[in-house]
Amino acid sequence: MNTGSTAPKVLIVGAGPTGLTLGINLLRAGVPCRVIDKLPERQPHSRALGLHARTLEIFDAMGVLEAVRAEARPLARIRVHGEKGPLLDLEFGDLTSPFPELLCCPQPRLEAVLEQRYRRLGGELWRGAELLEASQDGSGVTAVVRRDGQETVLGTQLLVGADGAHSRVRDLLGLPFEGHDYREHFLLADVDWTPPDLADDAFHGFMLAEGNLAAIPMPEGWRLVISENGDPDDEDGEPRLEAFQERLRAALGEQVPVPERARWMSRFTIQRRLVSHYRRNRILLAGDACHVQSPLGAQGMNTGIGDAFNLAWKLVLFCRGYGGGKLLDSYQQERRPVAEDMLRGVDALSRASLVRARALRGARDSLIKLAGGRPQMTRRLVRRASQLDVHYRHSPLVDAGPDAEMGWRHQGPLPGDRVPDAVLVSQRDGGERRVQALLRQPLHHLLVQLGEEPDHRSRVILHALLSRLPDEYLNELRVTVISRGDLELDPPRGAMARAVHLWRDEHGAFEAAFGDASRLWLMRPDGHLAYRAPLTDADYLFAYLERMLRGA
Incomplete structure (x- = not known):
């Protein structure tokens, strides 16, 4: 050994x-x-x-x-079809993400x-x-x-x-x-096929009396997934392409051209x-x-x-x-x-x-079609599917500081939420920056939000905050100061000079997502909010950092 x-x-x-x-x-x-x-x-x-x-x-x-x-195919929507035609479109383009797609x-x-x-x-x-x-x-x-x-x-x-x-x-x-195991069994096939009546930028799901069918455009060809009716064939045997052809004809009509061969087929139980x-x-x-x-x-x-x-x-x-x-x-x-x-x-x-059951299928399809007519509901479904709503609000690692009972609770993300994206402008070179792009540095990021015209008190607090940050924290932390206009700030010295960046909220995107006052937002390396507080409560921030970044 x-x-x-x-x-x-x-x-x-x-x-x-x-x-x-x-x-x-x-x-x-x-x-x-x-x-x-x-x-x-x-x-x-x-x-x-x-x-x-x-x-x-x-x-x-x-x-x-x-x-x-470069290895993928972008899809703009999920389209759900019933026995009588399309029921629902879930559009990814409305997502508040820099990458609104599947x-x-x-x-x-x-x-x-x-x-x-x-x-x-x-x-x-x-x-x-x-x-x-x-x-x-x-x-x-x-x-x-x-x-x-x-x-x-x-x-x-x-x-x-x-x-x-x-x-x-x-x-x-x-x-x-x-x-538990589900009783239903499924067949999967990757095929070279060009369907005449299916949009190639959508994930298509068909809920039919004969069983379900998913048709998904891939970088090359399509993937087909069908539910098997009744007891499956011998699970040691190969799936039959005829089963996919029959389901495609049930979904798209008897005259639709069907794939003649598959690159790969498989059977699975969920x-x-x-x-x-x-x-x-x-x-x-x-x-x-x-x-x-x-x-x-x-x-x-x-x-x-x-x-x-x-x-x-x-x-x-x-x-x-x-x-x-x-x-x-x-x-x-x-x-x-x-x-x-x-x-x-x-x-x-x-x-x-x-x-x-036919009656239940009809009721289900009616509910899906009703949801499709309500944009607010479909947007919520898409956000949920896209995992943008995942949060850790009840985590012991996140902290609301002294603002838990304040009136601005519903302005901006709560501790544990995914930090929203916003396009800002670098005060140093005038180039555009994104909040989400900060995650390319795997550190905690302190976003110091200043009002449109920071008053003398805000400037003093900011200067004191930057002066009090221990150099050892700067191994795990970067600071981004965000103001509506250009901010004159005494040049930071030493390690702080590399850790502080000045950005402008030139178009109000940050204010729209986070509110309009002077606040502190601490973003974790995974893009979720660790801590938030008014700028005036910086002492609580230091207490939080002490717990996170001082020893075991």
Whole structure:
């Protein structure tokens, strides 16, 4: 048995989108890690396709969005069809995100992009490496890995299981993975096909008496997914293309040209499961190792990527000696409720789409059509699907400061909310800047909002705030001062000179999203609001930073 020559601070089991997202974000912050995967090479096929707006914001922060776009097809809407025609359009273009769309990117292509970014950052990936055992104590984790026929012992501070629904890490921890299997079975086919009457910028879902059909335009060809009627064929046998052809004719008419061959076909049964705990001391779980669900709504892969983005910055601070166990505890406290809510929503969607009784189908279609006529409702559905409404308002890591009872509670985001985007102008060079783009620096960002014409008191408070920030905080914090006009500020000295930026809210976009007074907004490295308070209550901010950035 060999002993690993180098000890990463974090060992990640699983080289899928969740594991690679975690690895990239650790390396961006300078924390060495290693990813291992049991499979000798990347799987050529996968059910996962859709990337929602919040995930695109995460990828922009990680520096991979343009590479992902090159491998994907943008979709502008989801179109739901009933037996008598279209029922509902959910438009992505109205989303308040810099990336208001759904990208259709097959998981193997996405993994290739993420792996390339991971390796360019210096990440080490072991393929064909199977985790056999893992044990932990107060100082770290010891993992036994079989690779190339040999067993290797790896020491690490933390281990994360991002190894899918059949997680070895979860099994080693003995954690329940409770839920149920759906009775329905589904067939999937990737086909070369050009349908004459389907928009190629939309995800199409058909709810028919014969069963469901999803038709999704891919970068090349289309993906078709159908529910099987009655008992499925022998599950060891190959799915039949004729089943897809019959469903297409039921949806589009007998004369529609149907695909004559498939590049890939598969059968699957959907599950709904959620792990009992996301963490046992120094071993954590993420992605499908925590939650599995129906593919309807394209939520699973996006939720796993969100898990990794939430977890990464906490592991970074922990490895640097900040936060202790309470910081790691917050991962489950924040992300498990997100998975619970996602599972409930997807479960309701799945059950509604699989209704068989004719009267119930009619009532369902009437309700969907009614919702389609209410723009406010459809916008809310799209935001929810796009995961822009995910929040951590009940997290112990977020703080409203002394403003909890003040009248401006409903102005701007609440602690735990995703920080809205706004286009601003750099006072230094006149170039446009985006609030969301600050996430490209994996740090906390303090946004100091000044009124349209800051008075003398505001300037004095700002100067005092900047003067009091300890240099050690500037390893984990950047400051952006936002005013309506140009602001004259004594040039910061030393480390502060590199940490402070002056931006103008030239078009009022920041004020529209955050309110119109002088305030402090602390954005976490995952883009969620950690703390907010009036500018005059900077002392409370320092108390919050003291808790977050001073030792374990």
